[in-house]
Amino acid sequence: MSTVRTVRTGVRGWFVAAGLLLPAVAASQDYPKTPPPPAPLTPAKFPPFYETVLPNGLRLLVVESHKQPIVSLSLNFAAESIKDPAGKDGLAEMVAGLLTKGAGTRSAEQVSEAIESAGGSLTAGAGPDFLSISSTVLTPSLSLAFELIGDAAIRPAFPERELELLRTQTLSALQVSLTQPEVIADRAFRNALYGAHPYARSMTPASVRSLTRADIQAFQRMRLRPSGALLVVAGDVKPVEVRRLALRAFGNWQGVPPASPAAPTSPARTKTELILVHRPGSVQSNILVGNLSFLPTDPRSYAATVTNQVLGGGASSRLFMILREQKSWTYGAYARYARRKGIGYFEASTEVRTEVTDSALKELLHQLERIRSETVDSVELEKAKGSLTGRFPLTIESADQVAGAVANARLYGLAPDYVQTYRVRLGAVTAAQVQATAQATIRPQSAAIVVVGDGAKIYEQIKDVAPITIVDPEGKPLTPLDLSPKVAALELDMSAIVARRDSFAIRLNGAPVGWQRGVVEPTAEGYRYTEDLRLGGFVEQTTVLEFDRTGAMRSVKQTGKQQGQDVSIDVSYAGGRAKGSAKTPDPATGQLKAVTIDTALAPGTLDDNALQALLPALRWRADATWTFNVLSAGQGELKPWTLKVTGTEPVKLGEQSVEAFRAELSGGPAPLVLWVSTGAPHRLLKLSIAGQPVEFVRVP
Amino acid sequence: MPSFRRLSLWLGLALSTGAPERLFAQEPARISFETYSLPNGLTVILAPDRSSQVVAVDVWYHVGSRDEVRGRTGFAHLFEHMMFQGSANVKKAEHFQLVEQAGGASNGSTAEDRTNYFQALPSNRLNLGLWLEADRMRSLAVTDSTFANQREAVKEERRLRVDNQPYAGAIFEGMYALADSASCFPYAHSVIGSMDDLNAAKTGDVKAFFDLYYAPNNATLTVVGDFESAEAKRLIEQYFGSIPRGKEPPPVSCESRFNSGAIRRPWPDPKANLAGVLLAYRVPEYRHADFPVIDLLLTILGQGESSRMNKSVVRDQKLAQFAVVISNPFAPRRGPGVLLAFGITNQGVSPDSLEAGLAREFARVISEGVTEAELNKAKNGYRTQLITQQQQALAKAEALQAAALFLGDPEAVNTNWKRYLAVTVADIKRVATTYFRPENSLVLLITPGGAK
Secondary structure, X not given: OOOXXXXXXXXXXXXXXXXXXXXXXXXXXXXXXXXXXXXXXXXXOOOOOEEEEOOOOOEEEEEEOOOOOEEEEEEEEOOOHHHOOOXXXXXXXXXXXXXXXXXXXXXXXXXXXXXXXXXXXXXXXXXXXXXEEEEEEEHHHHHHHHHHHHHHHHOEOOOHHHHHHHHHHHHHHHHHHOOOHHHHHHHHHHHXXXXXXXXXXXXXXXXXXXXXXXXXXXXXXXXXXXXXXXXXXXXXXXXXXXXXXXXXXXXXXXXXXXXXXXXXXXXXXXXXEEEEEEOOOOOEEEEEEEEEOOOOOOOOHHHHHHHHHHHOOOOOOHHHHHHHHHOOOEEEEEEEEEOOOOOOEEEEEEEEEHHHHHHHHHHHHHHHHHHHHOOOOHHHHHHHHHHHHHOHHHXXXXXXXXXXXXXXXXXXXXXXXXXXXXXXXXXXXXXXXXXXXXXXXXXXHHOEEEEEEOHHHHHHHHOOOOOEEEEOOOOOEEOHHHHOXXXXXXXXXXXXXXXXXXXXXXXXOOEEEEEEEEEEEEOOOEEEEEEEEEEOOOEEEEEEEEEEOOOOEEEEEEEEEEOOEEEEEEEEEEOOEEEEEEEEEOOOOOOEEEEEEEEEOOOOOEEOOOHHHHHHHOOOOOOOEEEEEEEEOOOOEEEEEEEEEEEEEEEEEOOEEEEEEEEEEEOOOOOEEEEEEOOOOOOEEEEEEOOOOEEEEEOO | OOHHHXXXXXXXXXXOOOOOOOOOOOOOOOOOOEEEEOOOOOEEEEEEOOOOOEEEEEEEEOOOHHHOOXXXXXXXXXXXXXXXXXXXXXXXXXXXXXXXXXXXXXXXXXXXXXXXXXXXXXXXXXHHHHHHHHXXXXXXXXXXXXXXXXXXXXXXXXXXXXXXXXXXXXXXXXXXXXXXXXXXXXXXXXOOOOHHHHHHOOXXXXXXXXXXXXXXXXXXEEEXXXXXXXXXXXXXXXXXXXXXXOOOOOOOOOOOOOOOOOXXXXXXXXXXXXXXXXXXXXXXXXXXXXXXXXXXXXXXHHOOOOOHHHXXXXXXXXXXXXXXXXXXXXXXXXXXXXXXXXXXXXXOOOHHHHHHXXXXXXXXXXXXXXOHHHHHHHHHHHHHHHHHHOOXXXXXXXXXXXXXXXXXXXXXXXXXXXXXXXXXXXXXXXXHHHHOOHHHEEEEEEEEOOOO
16 A cells, blocks of 8 residues: 555645654553543533424424434324234234335326435334334435325325335245244234233234235324424525424424223233243244233433443353353354333343253353342453443434434433433442343243244253243144154055056246156056156256065166266165165255265165155145155155145136145245145145245146 | 537437425535655545534455455455454453443455455544554454454355345346456355365465565554544554554556346245345446446436436336346446346246346446436436435544545536536446446346246
C-alpha cells in the first residue's frame, strides 16, 4: 500500500501527514501489557423526542435527526396474532403480508413500483403482540410514504390473486421451516409453556389453507383502527410537518378496536416435565429449558436483565463460558427473558452433539439452580452491569434506533420515563435483587424442558432427568418402543409373487423426466426381478435380483451409467454372508466410489432394490409397521429400514381412482412415501420422495 | 441517442403517475476524514463524527482467498479464525469477552480480496479496540493445539454453510467456475477452500502466512465516530508504532477472459427440495468504468418487488418462488467478478423453463434496453443504500475501507456516486451487450436429490 495520502476533507485542502510529523507526541509511552482502562464518558442523555395524540386517538412519536436526508416510519397496532381465532393461526401474518399487495388506487405492482422508484422500501409484519407497517424513504418522498402507509392500513384491496400467491409462498416456507430442529424445538416449547393460551399456537399448513379473504378483511376492519395505534417517524423531519402529514393521511380515519377477550390462563406447573421430540438422524440435540415469567411492566424486569446477563446473555456469561469454552459441547449456549404483552417467559437454550445431550442438560439445570442459590459476587455483577450500560450508546446511534426504543416502551405500556431512566435503574440493581429475582423467575424444579434429537440415541441418556413425554415433530405421541423399532425378517406371502410387469413414469414437478420398469419371472431356484431405470440423461441402469422360493436374497447385479460414469454392483448372498463389490457415485461428492463387500447378515436382510419386488407379498394392514435390515451395496452400508402404513387414501391413476395404503419408508438415503393398492394383488401405484417434487406414477 | 426517442420517453414519463423522478437534487452528506501512514507502513484513516457516543475500529488486511496458492486453499479464512485465538496479552476467546464487557460488538470476515476485523464500541473504549487490534497484529499466538482446534471449527463451518445447505454448493460453484484455473487461479477457487487442502495445512504454514500478510504495511486501520483526532493518533502511535514492517507480499496475477463459450451443467443437490437455476456471467473488476452500469442494471433486473425478474419470471410466468440478481456475494473484487441470477422453481416447473425465463430477461435488455424510469429507480435505490450505510459508524468505516482498497482512494467514498449518476440508458444497453451474452455465461440446472 502507499505511504502518505492526500487528504481532502471538507474544509481543509492541504496535505497532512500527522503520524509522520508528530511521532514525538507518544513515542515515550510504552506498549501496555494489559487492556487499557476505560476513559471517562459523559453519560449521554437519551435523545429528545416529540409525542402527541391526534383527535382520532392515533398516537404520534417523532425523533428528529438531520444528519442524513432519510426518514423511517412505522405504524404499529396491538393487532395480536394471538387473537387469531383457533384454527386460523397465521391470520395476522397473512393480513400483514397482504396490506402492501394492492391498496387505495394502486395494484400490488403499482405499490412496489411507486415506493421502489423513490428508492424506498415498504414492508409489513406481525408478531405475537403487534402488527406493523414500516417504510424507509429519502426526505423528498416523505409524503409518498404517508400515502402508501395510509392506503395499506385503511384501504387494502386484498386481491384474491395476491392471497393465493402469498398462501403458496407461505406454505412452501412453512414446509422448509418444519424440517428445521430450532423451529420444531420452539414450537414444542411454547406449546408446553402456554398450554391453552394462544401464545402456545403456531401457524400450520392446515390453518394457512383454511384462511379466507373474508377472514382477512374482518381482521383488518376490526383490528386495524386508529385509536391506540402508534405512528413513529424518525429522521430528517420537523414534528410540525409530520403532524400535518399525519393529519392529512390519517385524520379522517375513525375507530376504536374492540376489547380483547381475556386469554385462557396457562398451566401452573408444579414439577418439571421433559418433552423429547424424536427427530431420527439428528446429529445434534436442541435443548430448551424454561418457565413463564412476568408482565412487561413488572418492576423486577431490571434485575432480571442483569440476572440474565450474568447467566446467559452473551459470550462472557456463565452458560457460554462453561458449555462452550470449558466443555466444548456446543457452538453457543444462551438465556433470555422473552417479553410478551400477556405474560413472558424465561428460556435457556443450547444445541449440542448428540453424545453429550445428558451432560449438557444436567449442566444447564445446575447453572439455573446455581444462580438461585449463590449470591453473584461483585466482580461478576459489575461486569454484567458494565456490559449492559456500556452498550447503551450503540443502541441509540441512529434516529430509527431511538424511535424503536421509545416505541417499544409505549407499545408494552412501560413507565413514561422508561427509556430515560433505564440505565440508571440497571446500574442500581444489587446482588440481592439478582438472587431474589432468579429465585422467583427461574424455576428449574418446575420447568418445561424440550429436547429435539434422535430419540434412539438420547432417550436412555435423559429419561431419568424428569418425567418424560415422547412426541414426533408434529406433536403426535410416541412410546420408547417407537424410537428403536425391532428389526425382523419380513413375513412374506410368496404365493403373491407371480410373473408380472410394473411400469412407472418418473415426474419432476409434474414434468416427465424418465421411467422405471420392473419384471418378475419365476426361475428354477425361485424368482428373478429385473428393473430398468432411465432418468433424463443422468441415469441409465439395469438391476437384476435373484430370490429363492422363500423370498431370501440370492444375488444382485447392477450395470449402467450415472451421469456418464459406469456403475456396477455384483453381490452374492450365501451362508449368512454377502460378498462382492460395487462401484457407484458417492452421494456427497458425485465421485465414483469402489466398495468391497464381505459381511455377515442377519436372516431376512434385503438388497436396497428388493423391496419393490416383494411389496405384494407383505401382509398389508392399515396399521402395519415393518422394520427390516437392508444392505445398500453401493454405499457398503447395513441399516434397518422402516415401512409404516399411515392410513388409506384414494390415488388417481389417469381417469381411475384406486384406494391405496399410504406408507412411509424411512432409514434410506431419503424418506419415501409409497401408495399400494388395498385390494389384492397389492400393487405399487405411486411413490414420492417426501418433501420433494419427484414422483413415480404407475402406467396402467 | 436520437432525440425522438428521448421525447417519447419523456411523454411516457409524464403520463404515468408513478414515474420516478431523479432525486439527486442534493448530494449525500460528505464523510470528512484524514489519512496518513505510520513509518512501519500501516495506513490510518480517521473520520471523527461527534454526533453519537459510538466509535468503530476497523482493520482491513489486504489478503484474501486471491492470495492463496494451489494446495493451500481456504487458508485466508482459516487464518481469520486464528486471529481470535489469543495473542501475547490476550487469552484465547478473550477478545470477544473484553469487547462484550465494554458493551461493544466485534467480528471478522474473509472475502476474495480482503480480511476484515471490526468492533463497534462506546467511545470511551476506543483505547480497548485499538489495543486489541494492535496486540494481535504484533503477537498473534499460533500453537499446534489452537490451530488444530480452529481447523476443525472451519471444517464444521464448511459442513454447516456449504455441504449441509441446499443450493449453497451451486452458488459457490457459480462464484468461481467462470474464472480459468490455469490463467487466473486467484479467482478460480472458493474462499471456504477444499477439505483436502484444509487437512494438509500445517502450523508452520500459518506462521509463514502471518509474517507475510499480517504486517502493518499490508493493512489499513480505520477509526470512525466519537473521538479526538489527536488522542486517536497518540494511541495509534503508542500501540501500533513499534510493530515491525514486513516484507511486501508477492503480486497476484490473473488474466481474465470474456466470452469464451457457454457452459451448461446439471447440478444434482441432495439437500434441495425444489429445482433451481443459477445463471452466472463474468464481469470486470470493481473499479472498471462499466461496474456502476452493471450494478444499476442488476437492480433493474433483480432487486426488489418491482424488478423485471420478480414481475415477469415470478409473478406473471410463475416460473419461480423467487428470482434475484446479485454481484460478487462476499465483497467487491480487484480482479474479475461475477454477476449471478438465481431462482428456485415453483412446483411443476422444470429447471429448463426457469433457465429460459431468466435468460430471456438478459436478452431483452440487449435487444430493447431499459427505460429512463427504470434507470432512475435504480439510481434512487442506490442513493438510499448509500445514505442508509452512513447512519452508523461501523458502516461508514467499512465504506471508507472499501473505497481505499477497491477504488484506490478513500476519498472515493464521497465521489463514487457520481459514477452512478452519470450512467445512461445507452450505457446499460452497451454493457448488457458486452457481458450478458450466452457465450459469457455459466448455467447450473439444480435438481433435487442425488441421482439414485
